[in-house]
Structure formats: structure tokens, C-alpha cells
Amino acid sequence: MTVALETTGVAKRYGRTWALRDCTLAVPAGRVAGLVGPNGAGKTTLLRLAVGLKRPTRGEVRVFGQPPGDDPALLGRVGFVAQDTPLYADLSAAEHLEFGRRLNPTWDGNAAAERLARLGVASDRTVRSLSGGQRAQVALTLALAKRPDLLVLDEPVASLDPLARREFLSELMGEVADRNLTVILSSHLIADLELRCDYLVVLSASRVQVLGDVDDLLAGHAVLTGPSDAPVPAGVQAVISDRGTHRQRELFARTSAPVADLAWQVRPVTLEDLVLAYLSEPTAGTLPGPEAAA
Amino acid sequence: MIGFRLDRRSNVVPYLQIVEQVRDALRTGLLETGDRLPTVRDVASSLAMNPNTVLKAYRQLEHDGLVEGRPGQGTFVVRSLAGPSLAGQATLRRELVAWLGRAREAGLPYEDIQALMGTTLHAFEAEGAA
Numbered sequence: 001m002t003v004a005l006e007t008t009g010v011a012k013r014y015g016r017t018w019a020l021r022d023c024t025l026a027v028p029a030g031r032v033a034g035l036v037g038p039n040g041a042g043k044t045t046l047l048r049l050a051v052g053l054k055r056p057t058r059g060e061v062r063v064f065g066q067p068p069g070d071d072p073a074l075l076g077r078v079g080f081v082a083q084d085t086p087l088y089a090d091l092s093a094a095e096h097l098e099f100g101r102r103l104n105p106t107w108d109g110n111a112a113a114e115r116l117a118r119l120g121v122a123s124d125r126t127v128r129s130l131s132g133g134q135r136a137q138v139a140l141t142l143a144l145a146k147r148p149d150l151l152v153l154d155e156p157v158a159s160l161d162p163l164a165r166r167e168f169l170s171e172l173m174g175e176v177a178d179r180n181l182t183v184i185l186s187s188h189l190i191a192d193l194e195l196r197c198d199y200l201v202v203l204s205a206s207r208v209q210v211l212g213d214v215d216d217l218l219a220g221h222a223v224l225t226g227p228s229d230a231p232v233p234a235g236v237q238a239v240i241s242d243r244g245t246h247r248q249r250e251l252f253a254r255t256s257a258p259v260a261d262l263a264w265q266v267r268p269v270t271l272e273d274l275v276l277a278y279l280s281e282p283t284a285g286t287l288p289g290p291e292a293a294a
Numbered sequence: 295m296i297g298f299r300l301d302r303r304s305n306v307v308p309y310l311q312i313v314e315q316v317r318d319a320l321r322t323g324l325l326e327t328g329d330r331l332p333t334v335r336d337v338a339s340s341l342a343m344n345p346n347t348v349l350k351a352y353r354q355l356e357h358d359g360l361v362e363g364r365p366g367q368g369t370f371v372v373r374s375l376a377g378p379s380l381a382g383q384a385t386l387r388r389e390l391v392a393w394l395g396r397a398r399e400a401g402l403p404y405e406d407i408q409a410l411m412g413t414t415l416h417a418f419e420a421e422g423a424a
Contacts, residue, residue, distance in 0.1 A: 032344050166342050174339035177348075195300065195308055195343040215307070270307050 002064070003028035004150050004182035006049050010059035012045050018046040021206045023059070027184060027199060029149070032176060034197030034214075035186040036275055042202040043186045044083060047154045051080040063150060071242070076105055079148030083155050085139035087127045094123040097145065104146050119171070133164025140168065144175055153185045157192055165189075169196055171223040176209045191271045202278055210278050210287045214271060217286070221274055226250040233261035240277050240284045247292065250280040252277040254286060296325055300341055308343065312351035320360060320375035322383060331361060333367040392420055 003026050010023040020042040027033045035043050048054040061067060066074050084281050087096060093116055097257055101107045113126060116123055118216055130138065140231060152214045153172075157165040174197065175181060187193055193200075202210035211215070220241075224233065228249045230282025232239060235257040243250050252273070255258075259266050269277075296319050306314065319325040334352065338345035352369050355361045355424050362372045397407050 030346075032346070079352070170339045171343040173342055173345060174335055177333075177335035177338040177345035194302070195347070198344050198346050218307070 003027070003062075004031070005184060006062045006065075007046070007056075008060045009064075010046075010047060010056045010061055011048065012042070013055065013057045018206055020049075023203075023206070023208055025208050025211050026137075027201070028179050029064075029182050030195050031199040032173075032183045032185065033084050033199035033219055034193035034203060035184060035201045035203065036188065036190060036193065036272075036279075037072075037203035037209075038279060039188070041142060042217060043203055044154055045185065046203065047080075047152050047186060050150075051078050051152050051210040053080075058262060059216075072105075074085065076146060078288070079143035079146050079151040081139045081143050081153045084159060085136045085137060085156060087139055087142075089128040091128050092124050093121055093127055093130075093141075096127070096138060096142055096215055099125075100142050100145055106147050108145050108147055111143075112141045114173070115141050115144075125293070131164070133160050133167060134159055135158055136164065137171065138169050141172060147239040148181070149184050150182045150184070153183065155188070157187065158189065165192060181238045190275050194271045197271075200274060200275075204279060205284050207285075208287070209282070210274070211255075211287050217274060218269055218271065220254055220256075220286075221255055221269045221277075222255050222271065223267040224264045225249070225267070225271055226251075226261075230261075230263045233264050235259040240285075241280050295330070297332070298337055298341060309347045309351040309354070312337075312348065313354050314354055314361060316351075316360070317375060317392065320371065320373075321377075323374070323376045325371050325374075326376075327371050327374050329371045330367075356406070 005025075005027040005163065007023050007025055011018060012020040023042070034048065037043050037107055045054065047087055049056055050063060050068065052063075053074060055069065063074060063078060065259065068074060068078065091099070097109055097112050101109050114124065116138065119134070119137050121130065127135055127138060140156070156170050169192065174184065176183060185193070185197065198214050200210060200212060200214050201208060224236070226233075226248055226249055228247055230249065232251065235255050236251070236253045236255040236259065238254040239251050240254060241252040252269070278286075296316065298315055300308055304311060316325065316331070329367055331352065334345050334348045337343070337348045345399065352363065358365060360371065360373050360375070361369050363369045394407065397410070402410070
């Protein structure tokens with residue numbers, strides 16, 4: 001299995017503040033990985049380290065096996081859309097494309113121009129005069145015109161309305177279908193990651209709290225409801241949260257086998273359930289075993 | 295061509311929702327042998343969903359012997375699930391549509407119709423089994 005992004009014991013300090021501490025993770029190639037976590041958890045720092053814009057204070061970052069930022073050929077394989085999709089407000093989309101063509105050794109300007117035409121983005125108008133959704137599409141188009149193998153997106157849809165968010169994500173998913181593209185996408189809107197991400201990284205308090213394949217994570221957790229005096233049933237590996245009234249107990253649990261105890265009602269979890277359950281219990285965590293990380 | 299929809303509130307994971315929708319279409323004759331399924335790209339971009347999920351659904355259907363991927367051409371139905379009862383389905387469907395019309399006239403919202411159908415079907419099956 002090819003690994004697109006790998007970090008080992010990565011820490012990053014700004015002045016006296018540690019933005020990341022001991023961050024170890026691997027994102028396999030070909031995946032769409034969602035990066036979630038509360039504000040200040042270190043998401044943007046991790047993404048900037050991944051694209052070589054920052055260097056770690058400690059530890060190692062590798063993109064397709066190499067440290068990013070040193071080798072121009074490697075940088076050519078990485079596309080990055082920073083938070084709030086920054087562009088030059090007084091330049092047109094066409095001028096941005098020309099700019100990109102001159103700066104990048106591989107550049108698919110035709111596909112980029114076609115994409116913008118298909119999306120109805122006026123290439124000759126200044127970016128300032130475009131809608132937020134169109135600006136985001138221009139930024140995505142620029143990042144994709146490099147034909148990257150890894151595309152890193154920092155909260156690309158946070159400021160967009162629901163329709164523009166969906167159009168952006170449709171374009172992105174279409175591109176993933178067209179070729180073997182790895183995507184790492186941060187968002188605090190978990191609903192936008194549902195259906196899109198097949199890999200999940202939860203960062204909390206500058207550490208990796210949850211990591212793994214989304215289907216495996218969902219299959220390996222359940223919400224259990226039962227009488228308040230009932231013992232934790234067989235099949236439960238760890239209780240992440242335990243809430244309830246004097247009559248009823250609700251467990252959010254990591255399971256190692258299906259729970260078949262008749263005293264307990266079992267409900268499958270959604271991605272949102274999973275993320276919220278872990279984020280509200282910062283000391284709990286789940287990481288894949290050694291075989292999954294290999 | 296079949297169009298997929300996803301129910302986010304469903305407890306069924308997305309890839310299985312697609313598998314079930316293809317199986318239903320095969321049962322009701324909406325899809326027949328030789329029909330082409332929409333491309334993974336079209337499904338991924340129209341539902342803004344991960345293409346790996348669509349691929350997983352198509353692989354499952356292929357594994358079940360219902361469809362076949364032909365390189366460069368697409369994914370085609372190779373086996374139908376429509377039984378001999380298919381011919382009778384048109385009449386039954388018409389009667390059901392007429393019944394749904396009466397339910398709507400009686401003021402039943404979608405959820406109530408769904409609940410009534412579900413509970414009645416369940417009771418009917420239980421009686422049959424007894």
C-alpha cells in the first residue's frame with residue numbers, strides 16, 4: 001500500500017505554544033481523508049506541514065515517502081487550497097491560469113479552462129467580482145490544473161452557502177473518480193464529510209485522537225441503550241461515553257464483536273456521532289492496529 | 295438509466311443503499327439484462343459522494359453475479375432478479391397508485407402512509423407465518 005502522507009512524532013511550536021505534539025499518522029494513497037477537530041487543535045498546522053510550507057519542530061513528515069518542501073518535483077505532485085481559498089482579487093481567472101502555467105512544470109490549462117466554462121465562471125472578470133462559490137471553484141481548478149497526486153484542502157467550503165458547498169464537493173468527487181487522487185480535507189462541518197470521506201483523522205488538543213478507515217470505524221462502534229443497572233455487555237471493547245438517567249443508560253462504545261445481549265438496544269453510529277463522541281471525551285482515542293498502519 | 299438517491303437518515307450504509315436500489319430495480323424490471331449502470335464518476339459527482347463508495351457497491355453487485363464491469367465500456371447488468379410475477383406487477387402497481395391517491399386525499403402525510411404500509415405488511419406477513 002502506498003502512503004500519501006505520513007507523520008512520525010511530529011511536533012510544531014510557535015513561540016511558546018505547541019500547535020501540534022507527537023502527531024503520528026498515515027493516510028493511504030487514493031483515499032479521501034477528512035481532518036476534523038475543534039478550532040485550535042492543529043488542523044491548519046498539520047496541513048501546512050504536509051505541503052511543505054512549514055517545517056516540524058520535531059519529528060518527520062513524509063509525502064509519498066519524501067520530506068515535502070525540498071524537492072520541486074515532489075511539490076509539483078501536491079496541490080494546496082488554503083483556508084478561505086485565497087486568490088489575487090484584481091486578477092481574472094484566466095490570468096490566474098496563465099500565472100499557474102508559467103510557474104508549474106506540469107499544467108493542464110485546457111482542462112482547467114473547460115472546467116471553468118462548464119461551471120459558468122466568467123474567466124475574464126476579476127476574481128473580486130465573482131461569487132464566493134465561484135472563487136472557491138477557481139481555487140480548486142488552479143490546484144487541480146497541476147495534476148497533483150495529493151490535494152490538500154483547508155476548510156475549503158466553510159464560508160460557502162449549502163448549494164455552492166455541494167457544487168464544490170461534486171466537482172471534487174468527480175475529479176477523485178477520474179484519477180488516482182489522494183485528498184486531505186479539513187472541515188468543521190461533519191455533514192460535509194459524511195459520504196465524501198473514506199478515511200478519518202480526528203485531531204484534538206494538538207494530538208491525533210482517532211485515525212482509520214471510515215467504514216471500519218463505523219462498524220466498530222455502537223450506541224447501546226439499556227437499564228441503568230445492567231452491566232456492560234459482551235462485545236464491548238471500550239466505553240467512550242456513559243450517560244443516562246436513573247432508569248436508562250446510554251453507552252457510546254467501541255465494539256470488538258456484535259453485541260447480542262437482549263438487555264441492550266443497539267444502534268449503529270454515523271460519522272457525526274463518532275466524531276462528537278470522541279471530541280467530547282478528549283482522553284479517549286482509537287488508532288488502527290499495527291497491521292492497518294503498515 | 296437508473297438514478298440513485300441516498301437517505302442520510304437511513305441506518306443502511308451508503309454503499310449498501312446503492313446495492314439495494316440496483317437489486318430493487320432488477321426485481322421490478324426497471325433494470326434489465328444488458329442495461330448499463332451509470333458510471334462511477336456520474337454517480338460520485340451527481341450525489342457529491344466518494345467514488346470509492348460507488349465502486350464498493352458495484353464490486354458487491356459484481357460479486358453477486360448481477361453486473362459485470364467491461365473495461366472502457368462501463369458496468370452492465372448480466373442477470374435479472376425479476377421473477378415470473380413481473381407481468382402481474384403492472385396491475386398491482388396501478389392499484390397501489392390508486393390507493394396512494396386515496397390515502398393522500400384522506401390527508402395522510404408521507405410518513406403516515408409509510409408507517410401504515412409498513413405495519414400492515416408486517417402484520418400480514420406475521421399472520422401468513424402463523
